[in-house]
Amino acid sequence: MNPSCPVPMDEKETVQLSHGSGGVMMHRLLEQVIFPALDDDTPSASHHDGSVFTADSARLAFTTDSFVVRPRFFPGGDIGSLAVHGTVNDLAMCGARPLSLSVGLILEEGLPIEELRRVMRSLRQAADEANVQIVTGDTKVVDRGKGDGIFINTAGIGSVAHSLDIGSGTISDGDAILLSGDIGRHGIAVLAAREGLAFETTIESDSAPLHEPVLALIEAGLPVHCLRDLTRGGLASALKELMLATGLSARIREADIPVEPQVRGACEMLGLDPLHVANEGRMIVVLPADAASEALAVLQQFPVSQNAVQIGAISAGQKGSVVLDSIVGTSRVVEMQHGEQLPRIC
């Protein structure tokens, strides 16, 4: 994949915050520095967040994710619940039932134990709610100033009961694109909780596990082609990534993309595009158009995806492009976020 910039990294280049933002720079870093160290036949080569493999005739999904969000506590969640939801969702996007997680903690000298307790309680509660077990872990402490309070890594294993090939490879011309709910809440909730931002909102993060609606889609026998949770880089980056991987084109309708008024207001004020703002409990589902209405009905049974809507469709169109029909009756292309928008959002 070559998301629009072929420029190679030079010898003197250093890691910058924007290398972690889920946009073009991050993709370049992954392509040029990280992926060469991974095995070619893993799904990481197709940029999925998890890997599905067979071990002793059992189909399993495996994934890992690290959490560095600042601040540690924000409306609608904290680094503990996020660490569970993030990994559960990566497994869910493989169509897997999440089973077991590991938890790795990197703590900074000076972190109040009470804060750690709060984070661990929240992590435990999120695991219970998602019905996953935390089966192993590791704890390290670094000197004051060498970490930022607490970083968490979780890895997860899930079981795959279906025989679908869920991933960008099966996306086809004519498929419908479903979105599981309103976008941009996590990014704005975290941003509003940061020091120095003098605006108040009641926006809560959308951080939530998505495996239940996903498993329901699969159990209903719906021919799901691709699932993708929207995290850093937002809806725009998720769609653009998929289109670059498939060589197809996505066309979406701005008027059909739900954005809460408070999120829209904050985005207007801060000059952000809701399409680029992070989410932690939203996904897109790509499947054949004739299955779209049944899939929506399934999704809408779950609180986490009760506002699911179809936002557009896949076409042969211009290779790798995402086109948005705007609310004023014009159209424009949608690109990934470039560089830094909001560092350390998850």
Next chain:
Amino acid sequence: MKYLDDYRDAETVRRLADAISREVTRPWTLMEVCGGQTHSIVRFGLDTLLPDELTLVHGPGCPVCVTPAHLIDAAIAISHRPEVILCSFGDMLRVPGSKDDLFRSKSEGADVRVVYSPMDALELAVKNPEREVVFFAVGFETTAPANAMAVHQAKARGVRNFSILCSHVLVPPAMTAVLDAPDNRVQGFLAAGHVCAVMGWEEYVPIAERYGVPIVVTGFEPVDILQGVLLCVRQLESGRAEVENQYARWVRREGNSPAQDILSEVFQIIPREWRGIGDIPCSGLGLSDAYAEYDAARRFGLDGEHEPAPDSGCISGLILQGRKKPEDCPHFGTGCTPERPMGATMVSDEGACAAYYRYRRTEPEVTA
């Protein structure tokens, strides 16, 4: 948010676009002054709704874009001092100076922080009395009053470890510089609504009269911009050259007097170099003598002569004057991208090149 929806209503947009098409009989070239308007035009594809006779060219109103490279170099040099916390609006971090940008400084260990208000920088100074907090003050008449207020409060509260690196610019001198250019093709302006909310619109009357150009104070939403275009076209078609106010919901003739008062107390008008354009007399704001001690360039000994910026091949100066469009540049989208910008117009959201790159790099099909 319903209020905003009214200004993005598809039906109203279509009606205005039709009205413009009906009234245009000849080719006209209009310039929208403000980068926020450019962003809106490109984001919503408003120019694609206009008749072929009408050309919109993008103006110099992108503060990040016109900040001279030597000031960015100064900010980088200051940021590397161990006692300094350098605060800036986020956009400035990626703008290349003559060699590097502030993101690079940050990754090399400089304490560079993104703030959303100069008052946040001032509070940071209060909380960190052992550090020197420097705010990189860029912007037009819109951001200048808040920056002036931060300096004013620093003085009133005796916060001595606060200073600003000042790169403020003024809109009317830039408009006359565009009009004075020998190959100018701009025949009418959409003036920057938010600048006029602060300064009022009286200062544009002499420009309209002297150069015979209509100037319409215009807002930023699709309906605002198309109304501004319509008013401007009507003037051109009927041979008038007046100042009109489309953005009356925010802009009064006399502007915002308290904001103007704080500006004239803290700042004075000075000549300013505009990146890619050159020196424009009386086009900037610098700290007045009474507040000179809060000038970071002076405090850190960086207010002397500077090397002229090397020619990078970037044509942003011509783009900022409406003489070229982003697609006219051979580097657009190849050697120059938002992640590796050659010039500032590719960095800021308000920069024409960044807007074209983001919304227009592959020509979208026209919706039926």
